[in-house]
Amino acid sequence: MKIFSLTFLLLINISVLNNAYAETPSSEIDHLIAYVAxxxxxxxRNGSSHPSSEAVEHMQNKYKYFRKKIKTAEQFIEMSASKSTLSGKPYWIKCPDRKEVPSQAWLLEELSRYRQNK
Known part of the structure; x- marks a missing residue:
């Protein structure tokens, strides 16, 4: 009975740790999408300017497509939010009163801020 209890507790702990790890990238990705919104x-994208609402929709669609390959927020940025899958050209961000920057750098900076404030 003691071995069963220890095994059961070990399995519960592994499950909890796996769920905690699985939720972290998702919460970070949700934060990044909300940040963009x-x-x-x-x-x-490919020389055309789009408002943040269209960017969010585009990123979400790419995220759905690549979801099985994305395990980290950095992979989300790389696969869904930093470059065109078709042309390979990087996405850029132009915020009011700021210099245009690559979306990858912009999102990685926000991800770093988010992690520091957790």
């Missing part, structure tokens, strides 16, 4: 910045 409220950014009031323009997103430049």
């Amino acid at each position: 409220r950014s009031n910045c323009d997103f430049i």
Whole structure:
């Protein structure tokens, strides 16, 4: 009975740890998407400017497509939010009163801030 109890507790702990790990990238990705949504910045994809609402929709669609391959927030940025899958060209961000920057750098900076404030 003691061995069963210890095994059961071990399995419960492993399950809890796996769930905690699985939720972390998802919560970080949710944060990044929300950050984009409220950014009031323009997103430049393949030379065309798009408002943040369109950028969010585009990122979410790419995230759905690549979801099985994405295990970290960094992979989300790389696969869904930093470059065109078709042309390979990087996405750019143009926020009011700021210099245009690559979306990858912009999102990685926010991810770093988010992790520091957790």
